[in-house]
Amino acid sequence: MxxxxxxxxxxxxxxxxxxxxxxxxxxxxxxxxxxxxxxxxxxxxxxxxxxxxxxxxxxxxxxxxxxxxxxxxxxxxxxxxxxxxxxxxxxxxxxxxxxxxxxxxxxxxxxxxxxxxxxxxxxxxxxxxxxxxxxxxxxxxxxxxxxxxxxxxxxxxxxxxxxxxxxxxxxxxxxxxxxxxxxxxxxxxxxxxxxxxxxxxVESDQSRLSALFGHEVADSMIPMEREIQGLRLRGYLSPPEKDRARGDHLFIYVNRRSVRERLLTHAVIEGYGSRLMKGRYPYAVIFIEIEPSLVDVNVHPAKQEVRFHENRLVHEAVKTAVDDSLRQKTAALFHVPLPSADSVGERNGRIAEPMADYASYPGEATIPRPREFQVPLMIKESPVVLGQLKETYILCETKEGLLLVDQHAAHERRVYERLKKSYENSNLECQPFLLPPRVEFSPSETRTIQKKMEELSKVGVSLEHFGGETFVVRSVPNILVNVDWKFFLREAIPLLEEQGTVKGDQLVDRLLSLMACHGAIRAGQRLSHEEMVSLVENLGEVEVPTNCPHGRPVFKRLSFYEIEKMFRRIV
CATH class of the missing domain: 3.30.565.10 (Histidine kinase-like ATPase, C-terminal domain)
Structure with a gap:
C-alpha cells in the first residue's frame, strides 16, 4: 500500500x-x-x-x-x-x-x-x-x-x-x-x-493621525506628495528628531491596503538616510496608489505582502519622495541663518566668511579672518549668537526662542557634505607622505585590510602591505593629516567587515561619515565669537542641517512659550 x-x-x-x-x-x-x-x-x-x-x-x-x-x-x-x-x-x-x-x-x-x-x-x-x-x-x-x-x-x-x-x-x-x-x-x-x-x-487625515499618534507627533508631521509614471504617493513623515526605537509606527498602504513590505520599509528608511541614527525609526504614513495590474496582492492568503511589476521604480520613487519632502521642510525650518544684528559682524560692519572645512594647511579645521561686507537687513531676523556652553554647544536667540547647536555635529555635517561632493566629482584632495609611516594591525585586522585596500583607496587612504601585520601609509585625505588617522583606520575596520551586508556606495558613504567625524571640530573646543557665527551661518548652506551623518541632532530649540511656562509666567 x-x-x-x-x-x-x-x-x-x-x-x-x-x-x-x-x-x-x-x-x-x-x-x-x-x-x-x-x-x-x-x-x-x-x-x-x-x-x-x-x-x-x-x-x-x-x-x-x-x-x-x-x-x-x-x-x-x-x-x-x-x-x-x-x-x-x-x-x-x-x-x-x-x-x-x-x-x-x-x-x-x-x-x-x-x-x-x-x-x-x-x-x-x-x-x-x-x-x-x-x-x-x-x-x-x-x-x-x-x-x-x-x-x-x-x-x-x-x-x-x-x-x-x-x-x-x-x-x-x-x-x-x-x-x-x-x-x-x-x-x-x-x-x-x-x-x-x-x-x-473625520474629514481629514490630520484628525485620524492625531487620534493614533497624539497631537504632538501629528502636528509635527511633514506632508509628502509625488507622482511618477502612474505611481501616486502621498503621506506624512515625522521630523527626524521625533524617532522611535521600533518601526511599529511606520504604516504603508498600497491602494488603501495595509501591507508589511520590506521593500517599501527599506525605501522609507533610505529616504531618511543619515537624518536617523542607526536603529531608530520614524513615525510615517505612506499611501501608494497604483494600477492594480501593476501590483500582485495575491502573494499570500493573508494579503499583507505585495509584489510590484517594477520593484526598483517603486523603491526609488518612495525613497526620493521621502528625501525631497524632508529636505524641503528642513530648508524652510532653517532658512539661511546669518549673523545677528548685535553680532561681532555687524558691530564691525562686516560678516565672517563661512567656516573652512579644510585646512589652511592640510587637516586643520580653521576659520579665516572675516572679509568686508555690507550687513544685509535680513541679518536682523537671523539667529543671534549668544555664546558657548561647556565649550560644546552654541547658544543662539531666534524670534521663536532659544536655539542650541551642537558644534561638533554641525561642523561634521558640513565637512561630510563637502567630502561627499568632492568624492562624487572625483577631486577628493589627498596628502602624500614624504616619509610614509608604518602602522601595525592585529592578524584579523590585517586580513580585513588586505581584502579592502581598494575600497580605502576610493576615499583617499592609500596603503601598501609591508609584510606580516605591517602596512605603509602612502597618503590620506587632507582632512585627516593633522588628526589621529591611525585611530580612524582602526574605527574603519568594522565598517569594512560589514561590506557584505552593504552596497559599495553605502560603504563609501559610511567611510566619509567616519572621516568627517574625525576631521570636525570637537566637543570641548573653545571657539571665538566669529567662529561660532560662521558655523551657525553655514547650517543654512548644507543640504541636511538637522542631523550629523550618523543621525545625531545638530540643533534643538526651546520656544519662548516653553521657557515662560518653566518660570510660570504663563499657566
Missing amino acids: GLIRILSEKVASQIAAGEVVERPASVVRELIDNSVDAGATRIVINIENGGKTLIRVSDNGTGMDRDDLLLCAERHATSKISELLDLFSVRTLGFRGEAVPSIAAVSRMVITSRTLDQLGGFRLTLQGGKIKELEETGAPVGTTVEVRDLFFNTPARKKFLRSAATETDHIVDTLSRIALPFTALSFRLDEGEKTLLSLPS
Whole structure:
C-alpha cells in the first residue's frame, strides 16, 4: 500500500486556516476587510480575553441574504472575482473567499445579517467549519460576525497564543493600521465595558493621525506628495528628531491596503538616510496608489505582502519622495541663518566668511579672518549668537526662542557634505607622505585590510602591505593629516567587515561619515565669537542641517512659550 494519502476535509481546512488565521488580530483584520468591502460606515469590534474567548465585529454595510449567507461559509466563494484575470483589476480588500471559512474551521462562529430590502435577517451557526443551524431572526441592516473559542479544536495552535494583554495590543495595532486610510468610516474597539480605541469619521487625515499618534507627533508631521509614471504617493513623515526605537509606527498602504513590505520599509528608511541614527525609526504614513495590474496582492492568503511589476521604480520613487519632502521642510525650518544684528559682524560692519572645512594647511579645521561686507537687513531676523556652553554647544536667540547647536555635529555635517561632493566629482584632495609611516594591525585586522585596500583607496587612504601585520601609509585625505588617522583606520575596520551586508556606495558613504567625524571640530573646543557665527551661518548652506551623518541632532530649540511656562509666567 502506498504512503501518500488524501487528507480529510477537516484536516485540510484546519491547515489552510493556519495561513490566514495566525492569532485573534488576524480574525479582526479579515472581518474588518469584509465590512469595508460591504460599504459599511460604522464598524464596532468587541473582544474578550484578548480575542481568544470572543471577537464580535458588527457593521452597517449592505448585509447578506439567505443564499449569500450560506455561500460565505464555503471555501473560495466570493463576490469580488469570477476569473483569473480579475485578480489584476481587484480594488477590494478581500477577494479570495477564504477568510470566513478559514476562521469558521477553527472556531465557533455565528453570523447574523440582513439586507435593506429584507424585513428580517438570518442567523447562521457554525462549529469547526460545519453548519449547525440557519434561522430567521430580527436584525439591523448589516452584518455581525461572532467568533468564540478560537482554536478550540486545534490545541497545538492555541498554546502558541500569547497573553490576553499581548493579543489585545496586536488587535489595537491592526485596527489602527486599517483605519488610517478610511477616514470617512468610524471604528470602535471595546473590551468588555472598556473602550480601547474610538476613531470617529473625520474629514481629514490630520484628525485620524492625531487620534493614533497624539497631537504632538501629528502636528509635527511633514506632508509628502509625488507622482511618477502612474505611481501616486502621498503621506506624512515625522521630523527626524521625533524617532522611535521600533518601526511599529511606520504604516504603508498600497491602494488603501495595509501591507508589511520590506521593500517599501527599506525605501522609507533610505529616504531618511543619515537624518536617523542607526536603529531608530520614524513615525510615517505612506499611501501608494497604483494600477492594480501593476501590483500582485495575491502573494499570500493573508494579503499583507505585495509584489510590484517594477520593484526598483517603486523603491526609488518612495525613497526620493521621502528625501525631497524632508529636505524641503528642513530648508524652510532653517532658512539661511546669518549673523545677528548685535553680532561681532555687524558691530564691525562686516560678516565672517563661512567656516573652512579644510585646512589652511592640510587637516586643520580653521576659520579665516572675516572679509568686508555690507550687513544685509535680513541679518536682523537671523539667529543671534549668544555664546558657548561647556565649550560644546552654541547658544543662539531666534524670534521663536532659544536655539542650541551642537558644534561638533554641525561642523561634521558640513565637512561630510563637502567630502561627499568632492568624492562624487572625483577631486577628493589627498596628502602624500614624504616619509610614509608604518602602522601595525592585529592578524584579523590585517586580513580585513588586505581584502579592502581598494575600497580605502576610493576615499583617499592609500596603503601598501609591508609584510606580516605591517602596512605603509602612502597618503590620506587632507582632512585627516593633522588628526589621529591611525585611530580612524582602526574605527574603519568594522565598517569594512560589514561590506557584505552593504552596497559599495553605502560603504563609501559610511567611510566619509567616519572621516568627517574625525576631521570636525570637537566637543570641548573653545571657539571665538566669529567662529561660532560662521558655523551657525553655514547650517543654512548644507543640504541636511538637522542631523550629523550618523543621525545625531545638530540643533534643538526651546520656544519662548516653553521657557515662560518653566518660570510660570504663563499657566
